[in-house]
Amino acid sequence: xxxxxxxxxxxxxHMVQADGDGNSLLYIDRxxxxxxxxxxxFEGLRMAGRRPRAPHKTLAVADHNIPTSDxxxxxxxxxxxxSKLQIETLEKNCAEFGIDYLxxxxxxxxxxxxAGPEQGFTLPGLTIVCGDSHxxxxxxxxxxxxxxxxxxxxxxxxxxxxxxxKAKNFRINVVGNAPAHVTAKDIALAIxxxxxxxxxxxxxLEYAGPAIEALSMEGRMTLCNMSIEAGARAGLVAPDExxxxxxxxxxxxPKGADWEKAAAYWQTLTSDDDAVFDKExxxxxxxxxxxxxxxxxxxxxxxxxxxxPNPATIADEARRKATERALDYxxxxxxxxxxxxxxxxxxxxxxxxxxx
Amino acid sequence: xxxxxxxxxxxxxLDILNVDTDMIIPKQFxxxxxxxxxxxNLFDEMRYTxxxxxxADFVLNQAAYREAQILVAGDNFGCGSSREHAPWALLDFxxxxxxxxxxxxxxxxxxxxxxxxxxxxxxxxxxKLMDDAQRGANATISIDLANQTIQGPDGGTISFEVDAFxxxxxMEGLDDxxxxxxxxQAIDAYEETLDAQPxx
Numbered sequence: 001x002x003x004x005x006x007x008x009x010x011x012x013x014h015m016v017q018a019d020g021d022g023n024s025l026l027y028i029d030r031x032x033x034x035x036x037x038x039x040x041x042f043e044g045l046r047m048a049g050r051r052p053r054a055p056h057k058t059l060a061v062a063d064h065n066i067p068t069s070d071x072x073x074x075x076x077x078x079x080x081x082x083s084k085l086q087i088e089t090l091e092k093n094c095a096e097f098g099i100d101y102l103x104x105x106x107x108x109x110x111x112x113x114x115a116g117p118e119q120g121f122t123l124p125g126l127t128i129v130c131g132d133s134h135x136x137x138x139x140x141x142x143x144x145x146x147x148x149x150x151x152x153x154x155x156x157x158x159x160x161x162x163x164x165x166k167a168k169n170f171r172i173n174v175v176g177n178a179p180a181h182v183t184a185k186d187i188a189l190a191i192x193x194x195x196x197x198x199x200x201x202x203x204x205l206e207y208a209g210p211a212i213e214a215l216s217m218e219g220r221m222t223l224c225n226m227s228i229e230a231g232a233r234a235g236l237v238a239p240d241e242x243x244x245x246x247x248x249x250x251x252x253x254p255k256g257a258d259w260e261k262a263a264a265y266w267q268t269l270t271s272d273d274d275a276v277f278d279k280e281x282x283x284x285x286x287x288x289x290x291x292x293x294x295x296x297x298x299x300x301x302x303x304x305x306x307x308x309p310n311p312a313t314i315a316d317e318a319r320r321k322a323t324e325r326a327l328d329y330x331x332x333x334x335x336x337x338x339x340x341x342x343x344x345x346x347x348x349x350x351x352x353x354x355x356x
Numbered sequence: 357x358x359x360x361x362x363x364x365x366x367x368x369x370l371d372i373l374n375v376d377t378d379m380i381i382p383k384q385f386x387x388x389x390x391x392x393x394x395x396x397n398l399f400d401e402m403r404y405t406x407x408x409x410x411x412a413d414f415v416l417n418q419a420a421y422r423e424a425q426i427l428v429a430g431d432n433f434g435c436g437s438s439r440e441h442a443p444w445a446l447l448d449f450x451x452x453x454x455x456x457x458x459x460x461x462x463x464x465x466x467x468x469x470x471x472x473x474x475x476x477x478x479x480x481x482x483x484k485l486m487d488d489a490q491r492g493a494n495a496t497i498s499i500d501l502a503n504q505t506i507q508g509p510d511g512g513t514i515s516f517e518v519d520a521f522x523x524x525x526x527m528e529g530l531d532d533x534x535x536x537x538x539x540x541q542a543i544d545a546y547e548e549t550l551d552a553q554p555x556x
Contacts, residue, residue, distance in 0.1 A: 016546045017539060021521055023541060027546055029556050037440075039389035050533070065387070082387035089389045123555060133438055149462065150440040150493075151469040151532070159536045161543060201461075254555035262555045 003272025003310070005169045006236050007204045008132055009145040014127050016161055026164045028125040030143075031156050032112050033099065035090040037131030040341040041154035043091040043224040053160040055098040059121050062104060068349060071105050074105050097157070105283045106319045111351045113137040113160025113225065117217070124239035124266040129156055134229040140220035141247070142239035142269050144204070147228065167277040170203035171271070176286030184219035185353060187211065189291040190225035190283055193301040200232030203279065206271060207237050211285035217246040218355040225352045231300040248309050292338055295326030302338060310334035357471045359529035363452055364498040365425030365467070369489035375429055376436030378464060381445040383437075394441055395448030396516050416449070420492035424501070428482060429456040433474075434463025443470040453499050455506070457482050461484045468522045469532065473501060475516045501527055 005035070016025040038060070045051070060062035065083035078084040089102065094101035102109045108119060115136055116122040124142035129135060131153045152162060172191055192199070205227050207220075215223065220237045226310065227235030237243075244263055247253045254262045289303040300323075302309070311327065311334060314320040327334065332341065348354065385397045398488070403414045410417045416424060427446070433456040434442060443466045446454070453473045467474045488508045489495045498507040501523060506514045524530070536543075550556050 012421075017542045023521075025536065027540070036386055040440075040444075042389070044533075048533070054547075068485045080387075086387055086389060126556065147438060149438055149466050151466065155533050155536065158533045159540075159543065160547075161536060163532055163536065258554050265553065301378070337470070 002208040002276045004272040004310065005171075005271040005275045005277065006142065006206055006238055006269055007144065007167070007169055008275070009233075010125055010127065010236075011166060013125070014144075019163075022165050023061050024166065025161045025164050026127060028129055028156050028160055028162055029057060030116070030121055030123075030128040031058040031153075031160075032116055032121075032128065032135070033058055033090070033094075033128035033153065034064060034112050034130070034132065035062045035086040036064045037150050038045070038093065038153055039089050040150050041131075041157060042097065043090075043095065044151075044154040045157060048158075050158045052097050052099065052157045056100070057160060058125070059097045059102070059116070060090060060094045060099050060156065061109055061112050061120070062090050063115075065111075066104060066109075071104070072156065074312075087319065094263065099131040110295045111349070111354055113221070113351045114354060116164065117141060117185050117221070118250065120247055120253030123247065123262070124243060125269050130138055130164065134225050136232070136234050137225040137237040137351065138235050139224035139227065139241055140217060142237065142266065143235060144153070144234055145224075156169060168202055168203045169206065169276075170200060170232070170279040171206045171208055171277040171281075172281040173209040173280065174207065174285050175209045176284045177202050177213055177281060178285040181290050182285065182288050182291075184215050184222040186288055186291045187215075187283070187285060188223050188229075189293065189298065189301045190288050192226065192298045193279065194283065195230055197229060197297055197299045198231040199229035200227060203232050203237040205230065205232045206277075207235060208271070209282075212237055219241055220354055227300070240268045294330065294332060294338065295323070296329055297326070300326060304338055306338055307334045308332045308334055308338065308341075357469075357529045357531050360452065360471055360473055360501055360526040362498070362500050362502075363425060363495060365422060365424040365452070365490040366423055366493070367420040367428050367455075367485065367495045367497040368424035369425055369486050369495075370415060370429045371486055373430040374432045374435055377434060377439050377442040378435070378436055380442040381439065385445075386439060386441055388419075388441075391444045392448055394445035395450070398445040398449045413519060418492070420483050420495070425450055425456045426486045426497055427451055427488075430477075431457045433459050434467075435460035438462045438466075440466045440470070443467050443472050445473055455482060455485055468526065471526065471529070473499065473518070473526060473528065475499075475506070475518070477514065478514060481514050485514070 014027045018024045065086050084093050121139045122141050126143045128138045128143050128145035129148045133147035135145050135147045224235040291301050292304055293300045294302055294308050311323040313322045379551055382400050415421050447470055454473045457476050457479045463475050504516050
């Protein structure tokens, strides 16, 4: 019998019941909640007279509606009444249902996928869900993490489980040393450029190889965050000493003897040498240039010293039209050297890259 | 969740490929804290001018289709963001069934969780129903979920496939949470094993 993958191991360890029809009931260790996709889930609980099964396994933080401009005036200073109401509603729901909430003026508040690891809420080997497609970020810590819809948010609150069908295994080996100025985002874009935005559909990705091991935890988070842009439900990096060093002494990480026990278990969270993957590719990081996108999709990727593509040279009609639409939206001329495109705005604070 | 058994209603033709969830309900309407009330903004950018005037050409603004309960649509319906506001908006408008050659995964799942029946049919059968739907007020289609059949305005019958478990949930109005709560003993038993890993 062949060995098992990291994904197989986490899946097996969380199986509550296999239903025989291809679906399984999977236990959920951690649930992150934000203000946009949760109000209707709490309302559903209220209408059905249900309470959260394990409220301490859920952590809530408002992030999508927090102003990117001045926020010193707090909640009362949010101009948009609907944004304000969504945050107030989250606060009220957390109080009513006994869920930990990181308020807007709390130093721990931040983008939900950054706050989780910072607090040690995110740990290796756990199942983590959130009503947000970029939940795949937490896979950087060797946790099985993916986005869910609002009905599923309610399902997790009420039952601490999810009905899931198992995905297939896809390993992406990244070898070689990334040159200076080639970052985790470049590796992610290179992968999407290679497999396409639907290349990971139906798979959980495992990122492996020396170039992944060389990445910081922040870099691994960026890479795993982008898994969903490749169509994959989740991305994983096996936990190692960097992972443990990041998590040690975080507020919610285990302490003392529990830490030792947890760390010993986390060391076992790797794919076996003889594990079989349904799909596997290798990318040489040493050959990668810094990459940018010229269009509106992450697969519209090109080297920084490349040129904006010319739709007239694309034979496939659907692709040509998509390219024309993207260039029109971006206001770019075919053939323009990318290095001549002026930078008008720099935004620091996306969930993909918001780590300094 | 409202039960789905038989449905006879007006079918509206939406002959567009890759209708994504932002077309179904644009992002600016996601600030609501309710499931209801999204129907008025269903297909907002195709349905209204920026000033809020109805665009007369859009199918759901035409007199014959204002009460439509069925949509006949193009390939890859419901792609894009996972927002469950998309099925909520359709349901709030009154749509209970969508017929298309294919659907995006998450949207397809989200439909069943909200009492909407998504039906996948071969392109030629969707084309036939699209023709039927273009007859305006005469575009009445009947769906019989128990027998998995669709009857067009001329009486012709088309069969469709649906997962047995999902069919049962729709017909009985069962929600996933109610079903999972019946397995509470298995969850209890699993949670007892967690003592060995106190960090979980």
